[in-house]
Amino acid sequence: MEYFVAVAESGSIIIASEKIHVSSPSISAAIAHIESELNVQLFIRQHAKGLVLTDIGEQIKQACKVILSQSSGLYALSADFSGAMRGTLKVGCFSAFAPMIYAEIIHGFSNLYKQVNLETVIDDHQALTQDLMQNTLDVALLYDLHIDSNYINFMPLADLPPYVLLAESHPLAKQQAVTLKELVDYPMILLDMPYSNDYFLSLFRHQKLQPNVVETSKHVDVIRSMVGNNIGYTILNVRPKMDYSPDGKKLVMVRISGDVRPMKIGIATPVNANIGKICQAFISRCQAFISNQYIPGMSVAYFSQAHIKNQSIEVGD
Numbered sequence: 001m002e003y004f005v006a007v008a009e010s011g012s013i014i015i016a017s018e019k020i021h022v023s024s025p026s027i028s029a030a031i032a033h034i035e036s037e038l039n040v041q042l043f044i045r046q047h048a049k050g051l052v053l054t055d056i057g058e059q060i061k062q063a064c065k066v067i068l069s070q071s072s073g074l075y076a077l078s079a080d081f082s083g084a085m086r087g088t089l090k091v092g093c094f095s096a097f098a099p100m101i102y103a104e105i106i107h108g109f110s111n112l113y114k115q116v117n118l119e120t121v122i123d124d125h126q127a128l129t130q131d132l133m134q135n136t137l138d139v140a141l142l143y144d145l146h147i148d149s150n151y152i153n154f155m156p157l158a159d160l161p162p163y164v165l166l167a168e169s170h171p172l173a174k175q176q177a178v179t180l181k182e183l184v185d186y187p188m189i190l191l192d193m194p195y196s197n198d199y200f201l202s203l204f205r206h207q208k209l210q211p212n213v214v215e216t217s218k219h220v221d222v223i224r225s226m227v228g229n230n231i232g233y234t235i236l237n238v239r240p241k242m243d244y245s246p247d248g249k250k251l252v253m254v255r256i257s258g259d260v261r262p263m264k265i266g267i268a269t270p271v272n273a274n275i276g277k278i279c280q281a282f283i284s285r286c287q288a289f290i291s292n293q294y295i296p297g298m299s300v301a302y303f304s305q306a307h308i309k310n311q312s313i314e315v316g317d
Contacts, residue, residue: 001064003030004042008061009136011050019121034060069135086115089278092128092140093120096193096220097238097265100297101141101290109285116278124218126194132270138279141286143237144264145195153269155283157290160237161255161262162203167230168250177257184209187232189223192216200235203260221246237263239299253299265290 006016007027017024035042042057053061091106102122110118121128121137125145131137133151147154164183166173172182180203188211190197197216204211214232217223223234228249235256243251267286269275275283289296 001034001068003027004034005061005064005068007031007043007051008053008057009134011052013051065135085113085278085281087276087278088117088119089282090119090121090136090138091282092131092137092142092268093122094125094128094140094142095122096191096196096236097141097295097298098122100238100240101295104296105141105285105289109282112285113278113281124193125196129268132268135270135273138269138273139282140268141265141290142268143196143199144266145199147268149271151271153271154266155268156264156266157286158265158292158295159262160239160265162200162235162237162260163239164254164256165224165227165234165236166252166254167228167233168252169230170233170252172233172254173252175254177255179257180204180207180209180260183233184211187212187214189213189215189217189226189232189234191218191220191223191234191236193218199261199263203235203256206261207258224251225249227251241297241299265295 002020003016003022003026006020007013010016010019013024013027016022016027031042038060040056040060041054042060043051044054046052093102093106102120106118106120110116121131121140123131125142128137128140128142129146129148129152132140133148143160144154144156164172164178170186172178172186184204190200190211190213201211215226217226220236220238223236224245225247226232227234228245228247228251239253243253245251267283269279269283273279
């Protein structure tokens with residue numbers, strides 16, 4: 001049933017295979033078994049759309065999702081009663097910061113609770129919010145972008161102010177801070193991921209400015225390489241500790257002065273979901289490991305000036 005639902009939602013056996021890490025022949029065999037057992041045809045193949053569910057296939061998909069949710073709930077129920085951490089937890093993580101937090105938070109949780117089957121989905125923000133609304137994820141770590149509170153609960157953990165990433169040789173690289181107005185005369189490389197791209201452009205729109213976007217990419221490492229080779233600057237929120245591009249060029253992070261909206265990294269769960277003991281344990285781990293004082297794998301330079309000022313007052317007191 002899990003294999004069938006994965007194919008039904010992706011429209012492709014190959015894509016489903018990559019998503020759930022099961023071989024294509026195994027998935028095909030599972031679908032054939034269901035069709036034989038129920039004596040129905042689940043899919044038809046359309047040249048332009050791939051595999052499309054039949055009417056009965058759509059009904060069976062919905063029934064399978066209910067059954068799978070209930071079966072997973074049995075482990076959560078027993079864990080709540082017995083105190084044991086056993087069952088399945090489906091966790092989503094935004095791809096831009098997954099390399100930094102994966103080992104300490106996600107793998108660390110899996111290593112701590114060895115009887116929990118942790119299924120991880122690393123994807124863009126739009127895909128993760130859709131998965132949450134469809135209840136195919138229990139919890140996700142993502143930004144506070146386009147969160148529909150009717151379907152998703154969002155708990156902020158830390159602010160990530162935007163900054164400018166420059167090549168060491170860039171004319172603005174030696175400045176302590178830059179304004180967005182100073183940047184518009186230089187070529188920009190845009191992180192072209194759903195919702196994130198609009199956020200970066202909105203920073204300029206709010207000041208009635210138009211950036212000179214010359215390149216785009218969905219991959220942060222590719223953008224860091226382009227910036228390192230002085231093809232242009234970029235604006236990012238995630239601050240990896242490494243200040244070199246993947247091809248070894250020196251990178252410089254410069255603060256953006258003025259009123260610019262930070263992104264908030266946080267925990268998202270479906271509104272209608274039952275937060276069981278396993279999910280609550282994962283949320284507690286995230287709360288313990290992510291704050292305005294510390295995020296795994298990230299530079300402390302991400303603090304906003306307000307946070308730095310507040311910390312200085314507390315230390316002085």
